[in-house]
Amino acid sequence: MKHIRKLFHFIKPYWKLAVVALVLLTTLVFSDLAIPLLIERIIDQGIKQKNLTLVIQTSVLMLGISLLNTLIAIGNNKYSVLVGEGVGRDLREAIFVKIQSFSFGNLDEFTTGKLVVRLTSDVSAVKSLVQISLRIGTRAPLLMIGSLILMFKTDPHLALTLIPLLLVTTGVIVFFSIAMEPMFRAVQQKLDRLNTVLQENIAGARLVKAFVRADYEGERFEVANEDYTERSIRLMQFMSTMSPVLTIFVNIGIVTVIWYGGLQVIHGNLMVGQIVAFTNYLFTTMTPLIMMTMLSNTWANGIASARRVNEVLDTVAEVQEDPNAQPLPDQALARVVFNNVSFHYCGDVERPILEGVNLVAEPGQTIAILGATGAGKSSLINLIPRFYDVTEGQISIDGVDIRSIQTDSLLSQIGIVPQESILFSGTVGDNIRYGQPEATQEEVVAAAQAAQAHEFITRLPRGYETHIEERGVNLSGGQKQRIAIARALITQPKILILDDSTSAVDVETETKIQSALENNQRKHTSFVVAQRISTVLNADKILVIDRGQIVAQGTHAQLMQSSPIYQEIFDSQLGNGFHEGERPQIFDGVNAK
Numbered sequence: 321m322k323h324i325r326k327l328f329h330f331i332k333p334y335w336k337l338a339v340v341a342l343v344l345l346t347t348l349v350f351s352d353l354a355i356p357l358l359i360e361r362i363i364d365q366g367i368k369q370k371n372l373t374l375v376i377q378t379s380v381l382m383l384g385i386s387l388l389n390t391l392i393a394i395g396n397n398k399y400s401v402l403v404g405e406g407v408g409r410d411l412r413e414a415i416f417v418k419i420q421s422f423s424f425g426n427l428d429e430f431t432t433g434k435l436v437v438r439l440t441s442d443v444s445a446v447k448s449l450v451q452i453s454l455r456i457g458t459r460a461p462l463l464m465i466g467s468l469i470l471m472f473k474t475d476p477h478l479a480l481t482l483i484p485l486l487l488v489t490t491g492v493i494v495f496f497s498i499a500m501e502p503m504f505r506a507v508q509q510k511l512d513r514l515n516t517v518l519q520e521n522i523a524g525a526r527l528v529k530a531f532v533r534a535d536y537e538g539e540r541f542e543v544a545n546e547d548y549t550e551r552s553i554r555l556m557q558f559m560s561t562m563s564p565v566l567t568i569f570v571n572i573g574i575v576t577v578i579w580y581g582g583l584q585v586i587h588g589n590l591m592v593g594q595i596v597a598f599t600n601y602l603f604t605t606m607t608p609l610i611m612m613t614m615l616s617n618t619w620a621n622g623i624a625s626a627r628r629v630n631e632v633l634d635t636v637a638e639v640q641e642d643p644n645a646q647p648l649p650d651q652a653l654a655r656v657v658f659n660n661v662s663f664h665y666c667g668d669v670e671r672p673i674l675e676g677v678n679l680v681a682e683p684g685q686t687i688a689i690l691g692a693t694g695a696g697k698s699s700l701i702n703l704i705p706r707f708y709d710v711t712e713g714q715i716s717i718d719g720v721d722i723r724s725i726q727t728d729s730l731l732s733q734i735g736i737v738p739q740e741s742i743l744f745s746g747t748v749g750d751n752i753r754y755g756q757p758e759a760t761q762e763e764v765v766a767a768a769q770a771a772q773a774h775e776f777i778t779r780l781p782r783g784y785e786t787h788i789e790e791r792g793v794n795l796s797g798g799q800k801q802r803i804a805i806a807r808a809l810i811t812q813p814k815i816l817i818l819d820d821s822t823s824a825v826d827v828e829t830e831t832k833i834q835s836a837l838e839n840n841q842r843k844h845t846s847f848v849v850a851q852r853i854s855t856v857l858n859a860d861k862i863l864v865i866d867r868g869q870i871v872a873q874g875t876h877a878q879l880m881q882s883s884p885i886y887q888e889i890f891d892s893q894l895g896n897g898f899h900e901g902e903r904p905q906i907f908d909g910v911n912a913k
C-alpha cells in the first residue's frame with residue numbers, strides 16, 4: 321500500500337478528472353440498483369395484476385435508464401482513460417528524468433533491461449491500476465452495499481442466510497489478491513531478466529556472430545524465456561481458478577434463494593417478483609465481487625509494478641551536489657591535485673580499486689597514465705568529473721575540493737573522451753556539437769581538425785552532414801575515436817581527459833593529434849591514459865599504475881633513470897624486443913617484485 325500511496329502524488333494533477341469519473345461511476349450504481357426494483361414492479365404490480373399501462377411505463381423507464389447508463393459509462397471510461405494515460409505519461413517522464421540524474425554507480429546497479437521494463441511494462445501496469453480503479457473501484461463496493469440493503473428490505477431472513485456466503489466469497493477474493501502479488505512480482509523479475517538478455521544480445525549481435533556463440537546465446541535466451549513463461553503460466557493458472565470458484569458461490573446463492581424463497585412464496589409470505597428481484601440483487605452483489613477479482617489482478621500487478629517504479633524514483637544519485645557548492649571560477653587554471661585518494665566501487669568494500677593516490681597536475685601540464693589492463697586507470701580519471709566519488713582522500717581543482725564545486729560547472733570545464741566511443745544517431749556535425757550545441761560550423765571544423773578528423777569527414781559522402789547510425793556502426797573504430805575527441809575539444813575544456821582515446825588510431829595520426837593538442841592556444845591540463853609508450857614520451861609527468869597504486873611517476877627521462885619497471889616497458893615496446901601490437905605484460909605482479 322505504501323507504494324500506492326506514493327503514487328497518489330501522480331494522480332494529484334488529475335484529481336478533478338478523477339472525481340468526475342468517480343461521480344459518474346457512483347450514479348451508475350443507483351441505476352444498476354433501480355433495475356431489479358423495476359423488474360419487481362413489472363412482475364408483481366404489472367403482469368400479476370394485468371396492468372398493461374404499468375408494464376409499458378416501467379419498460380420504457382427501464383429502457384431510458386439503460387440508455388442513460390450507457391452514456392454515463394462512456395463518460396466514466398473517457399475520464400478514467402484521461403487520468404490513467406496522464407499518470408502513465410508523468411510517471412514515464414519522472415523515471416526518465418530520474419535516470420538522467422543517476423550517477424555512474426546507480427547505472428551500474430540498474431541494468432538497461434531493468435530500466436526499460438520499468439519505463440514500459442511497469443508503467444503500463446500502474447496505468448491500468450489507475451484506470452480500472454476509476455472504472456470499477458467504487459462501483460463494486462457501492463453496488464454490493466446497495467444490493468445488501470435492498471435485499472434486507474425485501475426479506476431480512478433470506479438476506480441473512482446469504483451473509484456467510486458473501487463473507488466466504490470476499491475472503492476467497494482477498495486470499496487470491498494477496499497470493500497473487502508475489503507471483504506478479506516474480507513474473508516481472510523474470511521479464512527483467514529476459515529483457516536484459518535480449519538487450520545484451522541485440523547490442524552485441526556482431527560479437528555473437530564473430531565468436532559463433534549463437535548456440536550459447538540461444539540457450540541463455542531460452543532459459544530466460546522458459547523461466548518467464550513458466551512463471552506466467554503458474555500465475556495465469558492460479559488466476560484462472562478464481563473465476564470458477566466464485567461461480568460455485570453464486571450458484572449456491574441462487575439455489576438458496578430459490579429454495580428458501582420458493583417456500584416463502586408457497587406460504588404466502590413473499591411474491592414471485594420479489595424472488596426475481598432478490599435473485600437479481602444476488603447477482604448485483606456477486607457481480608461486484610467478480611469485478612473485484614478483475615480489480616484484484618490489476619491491483620496485484622499494479623502494486624508489484626508500483627514497488628519497482630518506486631525503486632527507481634527513490635534511488636538517490638550516488639554523487640550528490642553540495643547545497644553550498646560554488647561554480648568553478650572562469651579564470652580557473654585547472655591545477656588538479658589528488659590527495660591520498662582511495663576508491664572502491666559501491667558494495668565492493670573488500671576490493672579497493674585505488675589506494676593512496678597522490679598526484680599534482682600543474683595547469684597546462686599533460687599527465688600520462690600507463691598501466692596494465694584493470695590497473696585502475698579509467699577508475700582514476702573517472703573520479704575527476706565525479707562520475708564516482710572518492711572513498712577516502714580528496715581531489716581538488718585550484719585548491720577547491722571538487723565536492724564543493726557545482727556539478728554542471730565542474731563538467732563544463734572538463735572534456736572527456738571515454739574509453740568506449742559512444743556516438744548517437746544523427747549527423748557527424750551533431751555528434752561533434754553534442755557538448756556545445758550552439759557551436760558554429762567553424763568551431764566544429766576547428767575541433768575536427770585538431771582531432772585529425774576533418775580530412776576523413778570531408779571524404780564522407782555528405783561531409784559533416786553524413787548520418788551516423790546508432791552507436792556509429794558505419795564508422796571505423798579510429799574514426800569514432802576521433803569524432804569523440806573533437807566532441808570533447810569543442811567545449812574548450814580546461815581539463816581534457818583522454819581515456820585510451822587513440823588506441824584505434826595509427827601512430828602517425830596519433831602524433832598529429834598530440835601536436836595539435838600541444839599547440840592549442842587555450843592550454844588545458846590533460847590526463848592521457850595510454851597503452852603505447854610512444855603516446856606518453858612527451859608528457860610532463862608519467863604515472864605508472866599497478867593494481868590501484870602509483871608505482872612510479874616522473875618525466876620520461878626521470879623514469880628511465882629511476883624506474884626499472886618503466887625501463888622494462890620502454891624496452892618491451894620501443895627497445896630491442898619491441899613488436900608492433902604487443903602489449904606489455906610487465907605490470908602483472910609488479911607489486912610482488
Ligand SMILES: Nc1ncnc2c1ncn2[C@@H]1O[C@H](COP(=O)(O)OP(=O)(O)OP(=O)(O)O)[C@@H](O)[C@H]1O
Binds near residue numbers: 697
Ligand atoms: N563499474 C564498475 N563496478 C565495479 N568494478 C569495476 C567497475 N569498473 C571497473 N571495475 C573494476 O575496477 C578495476 C579497475 O578497472 P579500470 O577500468 O579502472 O581499469 P583500467 O586500468 O582502465 O583497465 P583498461 O586498460 O583495461 O581500460 C578492475 O578490476 C575492474 O574489474
Ligand SMILES: [Mg+2]
Binds near residue numbers: 698739
Ligand atoms: Mg580503462
